Amino acid sequence: MNKTPFHLHGKTIFISGASSGIGRQIAISVSQMGGRVVITGRNQDRLDETFKSLSGSGHLTVLGDLTDANQRDNIIKQLPQLDGVVMNAGMVQAYPIKFMTLEKIKETFSINYDAVVLLIAGITRNKKLNKGASVVFISSISSNFPPKGGSMYSSAKAAIESFSKVLALEHYTQKIRSNCILPGMVKTALYEDVEKVITKESLDAHIAKYPLGIGYPEDIANTAIFLLSDASRWITGTNLIIDGGCILNA
Numbered sequence: 001m002n003k004t005p006f007h008l009h010g011k012t013i014f015i016s017g018a019s020s021g022i023g024r025q026i027a028i029s030v031s032q033m034g035g036r037v038v039i040t041g042r043n044q045d046r047l048d049e050t051f052k053s054l055s056g057s058g059h060l061t062v063l064g065d066l067t068d069a070n071q072r073d074n075i076i077k078q079l080p081q082l083d084g085v086v087m088n089a090g091m092v093q094a095y096p097i098k099f100m101t102l103e104k105i106k107e108t109f110s111i112n113y114d115a116v117v118l119l120i121a122g123i124t125r126n127k128k129l130n131k132g133a134s135v136v137f138i139s140s141i142s143s144n145f146p147p148k149g150g151s152m153y154s155s156a157k158a159a160i161e162s163f164s165k166v167l168a169l170e171h172y173t174q175k176i177r178s179n180c181i182l183p184g185m186v187k188t189a190l191y192e193d194v195e196k197v198i199t200k201e202s203l204d205a206h207i208a209k210y211p212l213g214i215g216y217p218e219d220i221a222n223t224a225i226f227l228l229s230d231a232s233r234w235i236t237g238t239n240l241i242i243d244g245g246c247i248l249n250a
């Protein structure tokens with residue numbers, strides 16, 4: 001048995017958005033550290049691909065769109081007792097403020113804020129979190145350093161960071177902890193979407209701001225493991241920036 005406090009043996013961890021990018025890597029890394037994972041996403045094939053990459057046994061997949069109330073409730077019903085939750089599913093959308101509409105606000109907030117809050121509310125209401133559980137939200141440095149066009153995405157992430165602190169306050173008596181990871185730019189499909197909507201010059205200028213280069217899903221997964229493990233037992237209500245030094249140049 002691994003004696004390091006960073007291990008996840010005996011822990012069951014739910015990970016949203018595990019069919020792609022950062023969430024997929026978190027699921028793989030958690031399983032490599034001994035954790036049992038419950039993974040969710042919308043795309044069956046991609047979720048199955050993640051499932052096949054997991055180490056160990058006993059893992060579960062639960063398919064569903066987190067913005068749909070019935071599907072979300074169905075996911076919550078299928079969850080076993082949890083020692084950790086990683087709220088990772090999200091989507092980037094960029095609009096200049098002058099083109100904002102109520103529809104666009106709702107679209108960005110429905111997955112990046114509403115679904116996250118309602119999923120956690122359902123999980124806590126149904127007493128699915130064990131004593132000492134750790135909740136990790138994948139936010140973004142754009143909550144503090146928003147780019148042009150990022151008003152809704154950055155606002156939704158900033159709102160999640162406040163929500164995480166209240167969760168930490170409301171559940172500390174059960175030693176349940178809640179923290180946010182704020183990644184800088186990480187190479188995933190979402191990054192490729194950003195590549196499509198900004199010019200090469202702006203992208204190059206942005207990449208040049210990263211003293212340690214842009215990040216990889218493993219960098220975020222290793223941080224999530226720390227926050228899910230007992231090694232971080234005294235950390236709650238905080239925001240951890242993982243950005244290769246980008247904000248030094250902000």
Ligand SMILES: NC(=O)c1ccc[n+]([C@@H]2O[C@H](COP(=O)([O-])OP(=O)(O)OC[C@H]3O[C@@H](n4cnc5c(N)ncnc54)[C@H](OP(=O)(O)O)[C@@H]3O)[C@@H](O)[C@H]2O)c1
Nearest residue numbers: 017019020021022041042043065066089090185186188190
């Ligand atoms: N990549 C970056 O540079 C970066 C930087 C800072 C923060 N982040 C944050 O990191 C998280 C993951 O980003 P990523 O880059 O790994 O993105 P990604 O590769 O596009 O993956 C997004 C994941 O979210 C899931 N998802 C999206 N909408 C959903 C919905 N309505 N219901 C259920 N699942 C849904 C997707 O599921 P399906 O594929 O099955 O639809 C997918 O598994 C996001 O919260 C993002 O804001 C990313």
